[in-house]
Amino acid sequence: xxxxxxxxxxxxxxxxxxxxxxxxxxxxxxxxxxxxxxxxxxxxxxxxxxxxxxxxxxxxxxxxxxxxxxxxxxxxxxxxxxxxxxxxxxxxxxxxxxxxxxxxxxxxxxxxxxxxxxxxxxxxxxxxxxxxxxxxxxxxxxxxxxxxxxxxxxxxxxxxxxxxxxxxxxxxxxxxxxxxxxxxxxxxxxxxxxxxxxxxxxxxxxxxxxxxxxxxxxxxxxxxxxxxxxxxxxxxxxxxxxxxxxxxxxxxxxxxxxxxxxxxxxxxxxxxxxxxxxxxxxxxxxxxxxxxxxxxxxxxxxxxxxxxxxxxxxxxxxxxxxxxxxxxxxxxxxxxxxxxxxxxxxxxxxxxxxxxxxxxxxxxxxxxxxxxxxxxxxxxxxxxxxxxxxxxxxxxxxxxxxxxxxxxxxxxxxxxxxxxxxxxxxxxxxxxxxxxxxxx
Numbered sequence: 489x490x491x492x493x494x495x496x497x498x499x500x501x502x503x504x505x506x507x508x509x510x511x512x513x514x515x516x517x518x519x520x521x522x523x524x525x526x527x528x529x530x531x532x533x534x535x536x537x538x539x540x541x542x543x544x545x546x547x548x549x550x551x552x553x554x555x556x557x558x559x560x561x562x563x564x565x566x567x568x569x570x571x572x573x574x575x576x577x578x579x580x581x582x583x584x585x586x587x588x589x590x591x592x593x594x595x596x597x598x599x600x601x602x603x604x605x606x607x608x609x610x611x612x613x614x615x616x617x618x619x620x621x622x623x624x625x626x627x628x629x630x631x632x633x634x635x636x637x638x639x640x641x642x643x644x645x646x647x648x649x650x651x652x653x654x655x656x657x658x659x660x661x662x663x664x665x666x667x668x669x670x671x672x673x674x675x676x677x678x679x680x681x682x683x684x685x686x687x688x689x690x691x692x693x694x695x696x697x698x699x700x701x702x703x704x705x706x707x708x709x710x711x712x713x714x715x716x717x718x719x720x721x722x723x724x725x726x727x728x729x730x731x732x733x734x735x736x737x738x739x740x741x742x743x744x745x746x747x748x749x750x751x752x753x754x755x756x757x758x759x760x761x762x763x764x765x766x767x768x769x770x771x772x773x774x775x776x777x778x779x780x781x782x783x784x785x786x787x788x789x790x791x792x793x794x795x796x797x798x799x800x801x802x803x804x805x806x807x808x809x810x811x812x813x814x815x816x817x818x819x820x821x822x823x824x825x826x827x828x829x830x831x832x833x834x835x836x837x838x839x840x841x842x843x844x845x846x847x848x849x850x851x852x853x854x855x856x857x858x859x860x861x862x863x864x865x866x867x868x869x870x871x872x873x874x875x876x877x878x879x880x881x882x883x884x885x886x887x888x889x890x891x892x893x894x895x896x897x898x899x900x901x902x903x904x905x906x907x908x909x910x911x912x913x914x915x916x917x918x919x920x921x922x923x924x925x926x927x928x
Contacts, residue, residue, distance in 0.1 A: 572880025572895030579603020
């Protein structure tokens with residue numbers, strides 16, 4: 489029996505269990521609050537403007553950094569955190585993708601997050617096990633999976649203030665009838681301002697200070713409601729940010745014949761889709777362009793680096809262009825025009841915009857943040873760097889969710905974060921991705 493069939497049987501059985509568990513008495517245990525600050529790069533913690541975060545990091549569990557998934561974009565990384573799977577498996581290969589099967593461009597929506605129906609995000613598994621999940625604007629959480637929704641969910645709405653989001657999430661934890669034992673909370677900053685003003689701007693410096701204050705406020709509120717002894721808190725980010733100026737924008741259209749292909753996505757990773765019968769022409773033209781320009785690389789799906797775990801015949805490529813760190817593509821010309829008009833940003837050769845999406849290896853500015861504190865976490869514990877796909881196993885352990893589905897991560901890599909001695913789970917199996925993707 490293939491792993492895909494096993495997963496489908498797993499879901500069918502668990503949907504039946506869902507109805508049985510929903511009638512059972514809740515198990516008293518500690519809860520989990522996961523908080524993501526979009527594009528909070530590790531270097532921000534070394535600017536001497538985040539006293540609370542730095543103290544939290546020192547007192548609890550932390551890692552020098554987390555290895556995020558490629559591309560280092562928001563939706564792929566948040567869905568990998570939520571599922572424990574690589575983008576090539578869960579199908580969210582970019583914030584916006586051209587789906588070769590449907591012939592449609594998929595932005596944020598149900599289709600983007602439902603490439604593979606045999607996948608259970610952590611909040612869905614928690615619900616199936618008879619407990620209550622709350623998702624505050626976490627990407628992909630406002631859709632049902634296997635027909636199951638979060639008990640509490642707020643779709644992305646930037647008009648809701650940070651404090652209102654926190655207060656609502658805490659009310660879910662404190663609900664007397666259906667208390668949430670899992671909260672996934674997302675904040676769009678410093679990413680949203682980082683793109684416009686760049687990671688080294690005063691705007692971002694002030695935002696980092698505000699986020700440090702927000703973090704303090706969250707923990708003060710947890711203490712006020714006597715939740716600190718019962719709620720484990722994880723602070724993380726999905727990726728970092730890098731500054732890029734206009735002299736380093738590369739127009740890929742200069743290397744290909746007019747109307748021979750379409751470009752999708754945003755810098756520094758573009759999905760290139762040749763017109764029918766034009767693959768060889770476009771691919772070779774871009775390869776020659778990369779050799780002459782020397783600041784970007786071009787891959788067919790067959791050439792994608794295996795360590796990226798990104799290859800997906802339906803939602804990657806068939807040609808992928810990746811700019812070198814510090815470079816971007818032609819979409820940034822339009823972005824610069826938009827920022828100039830909407831935010832009165834100067835269009836000068838030295839002005840730096842913020843970009844992320846680069847290779848997730850050996851580029852510290854792309855690394856993710858991780859720190860945790862709570863009753864189930866050790867104190868003053870520094871972990872070795874680990875992969876974001878390992879987090880799913882950590883969530884499962886804290887929430888005491890039996891019979892979790894297979895993932896690309898492993899509890900082994902994060903087990904030392906927890907106080908209790910834990911059984912050693914199997915090491916990650918690189919074949920898991922291919923087995924789950926090969927749907928029958």
